[in-house]
Amino acid sequence: MEEPGTVGAGARAVAPVALAVAAFGLTFGVLARDAGFGSVAMVVFSAATFAGSAQFAAASVLSVGGTVAAAIAAAVLLNTRYVPIGISVAPALSGPVWKRALRAQLIVDESWAVGHLGGGRYDPALILGAGLVLWLTWVTSTAVGAVAGDLLGDPERLGLDAAFPALFLALLVGQIDGPRGVQAAILGAAIALCLVSFVPVGVPIVAAAAACLVGLRR
Amino acid sequence: MSDVWLVILVVGACTVLFKALGPVALGGRDLPPGLRSVVALLAPTLLAALVVVSTFASGRSLVLDARAAGIAAAAVAIVLRAPLLVTVAAAAVAAALVRALA
Numbered sequence: 001m002e003e004p005g006t007v008g009a010g011a012r013a014v015a016p017v018a019l020a021v022a023a024f025g026l027t028f029g030v031l032a033r034d035a036g037f038g039s040v041a042m043v044v045f046s047a048a049t050f051a052g053s054a055q056f057a058a059a060s061v062l063s064v065g066g067t068v069a070a071a072i073a074a075a076v077l078l079n080t081r082y083v084p085i086g087i088s089v090a091p092a093l094s095g096p097v098w099k100r101a102l103r104a105q106l107i108v109d110e111s112w113a114v115g116h117l118g119g120g121r122y123d124p125a126l127i128l129g130a131g132l133v134l135w136l137t138w139v140t141s142t143a144v145g146a147v148a149g150d151l152l153g154d155p156e157r158l159g160l161d162a163a164f165p166a167l168f169l170a171l172l173v174g175q176i177d178g179p180r181g182v183q184a185a186i187l188g189a190a191i192a193l194c195l196v197s198f199v200p201v202g203v204p205i206v207a208a209a210a211a212c213l214v215g216l217r218r
Numbered sequence: 219m220s221d222v223w224l225v226i227l228v229v230g231a232c233t234v235l236f237k238a239l240g241p242v243a244l245g246g247r248d249l250p251p252g253l254r255s256v257v258a259l260l261a262p263t264l265l266a267a268l269v270v271v272s273t274f275a276s277g278r279s280l281v282l283d284a285r286a287a288g289i290a291a292a293a294v295a296i297v298l299r300a301p302l303l304v305t306v307a308a309a310a311v312a313a314a315l316v317r318a319l320a
Contacts, residue, residue, distance in 0.1 A: 016302040023310075041222050048230035053268065058225050060277075068221045075229040079236050081264055086240030087249070088257035094246030101238040109268065113261060120258030159314030162288025165272040166309030169292050170302050172265035181262040188263035189270040196275045204275075208267035215255040 010114060010129025017110045018133050020167045022141040024052055027155040029145015031056065035063035039146040046142040050108055050135055052164075054078040057201055077202025084209055085112055092122040106131025113171040180214065187211035284320070288313035 025046070032042040037059065049055055054075035061071040086104055089112065093100045107127060111134055115127035145152070155161065176182055188211035192204040199207070249257065273289045274280050291312035295305040 019303055020306045023306075035222075037222050041226060045226045045230065048226065049233045051233055053272070054229060054233065058229055062221070062225070064277075068224055071221075071225050072228050075225070076232045079229070079233045082233065082236040083239055084257065084260055085264070086237050087244060087253075088240070088260050090240040090244035091246065091248050093241040097242055097245075100241040100245040104237045104241040105234060107237055109265070113265065116261050120254055120260075156284075157314060157317060159284065159288060159310035159312065159317065162273075162285045162292075162309040162313035163306045165269050165285060165289050166292035166306045167302075168265050168269045168272065169289060170296060170305050172262060172269055173296055175261040175265060180259060184259040185262040185266035189266040192267035193270050193274065193280070196271065196280055197278055199278075201275075201277060204271055205264065205267045208263055209260065211263045212256045212259040215257075215259045216252060 005115075005123040005126035005129075007125050007129035007132075010111070010123075010126035010131075011133045012129075013114045013126065014110060014130035014133050017114070017130075017167065017171070018137040020163055021052070021110065021134055022137050023160055023163055024167075025138050025141025026145035026149070026152055027160045028052060028055055028059065029142045029147075030149035030152060030155055031063065032059045032142075033146055033149055035059040037146075039143065042146050043139060043143050046139045047135075049075075049079075050105065050138060051079050051082070052138065053109075054202075061201075074201040077200060078205060080202070080206050081209065082107065084212075088112075088120060089115070089122045089124075089127065092124045092127075103128060106135060108134055109168070110134055110171065113175060116175060118177050184211045184214050187214065284313040284316040287316040 029042060045055055057078055058071040058075035061074050085107060089107055093103055111127050111130035114130040115122045117123055176185060188208035191211055192208040195204040195207055273285050288309035292305050292309040295308040
């Protein structure tokens with residue numbers, strides 16, 4: 001991108017992604033209700049945590065009768081990826097501490113991908129615009145799923161669980177800008193797949209970040 | 219406090235902290251060159267891991283189910299340069315078809 005992005009450009013760039021996220025939010029609303037979440041509880045969860053995969057993980061653990069500790073561990077481990085993600089965006093966020101902390105909350109996988117200018121540089125305005133649209137979409141669609149989930153029926157019957165990996169695959173393709181990126185992506189995927197059976201849910205994703213160390217090779 | 223609210227509180231608080239940590243500690247400053255070349259690869263790496271885990275994992279087991287058909291359809295759509303929504307819809311339709319036929 002030649003010129004610095006604007007909040008509006010971020011919002012527009014993320015619009016198609018937001019539609020996919022809405023389907024995901026509906027699905028989460030249905031799953032969370034089955035897991036024993038009340039409507040208010042799941043909307044508060046979406047507004048505060050704003051990280052779909054972790055919320056899914058927590059609700060799925062509870063819905064199959066897992067313990068509270070297991071549900072929390074799965075979701076928290078999945079979200080530890082936001083520590084390195086936050087570090088990657090940090091150079092782009094300036095201003096007072098409260099403002100940086102607040103704007104960091106709008107970082108989510110999809111707004112992070114939209115705001116990536118390549119080479120590890122991020123545009124704060126793009127992340128802000130995309131993040132706001134995604135946050136509103138996520139909270140609203142969760143609420144609709146909570147209230148009107150019965151009309152939707154079984155989300156799996158509609159294939160909505162396959163929409164999520166497809167969205168990430170589309171975002172991934174847009175992030176690869178050289179052979180280094182291809183190597184890191186393949187290595188990261190391999191690390192995650194190898195670990196799935198041996199470590200708690202969430203750890204494979206975090207461990208995959210080690211693949212980024214190929215960036216140190218000359 | 220009910221189990222559900224305990225999950226919401228702890229997960230919500232941890233996530234807010236995780237997201238804020240980097241920008242609060244390092245905001246507005248350039249990262250050292252070594253770290254910069256590492257975080258430049260973070261997006262493809264984490265997204266690739268999310269793709270394979272959300273396609274092939276069910277809890278702690280690896281499974282091959284309708285989602286695999288979905289991701290294959292998405293890959294074809296991406297190769298054909300389909301718009302994002304068509305890609306996502308192709309995945310959902312493929313997975314739904316496989317489930318309906320199974």
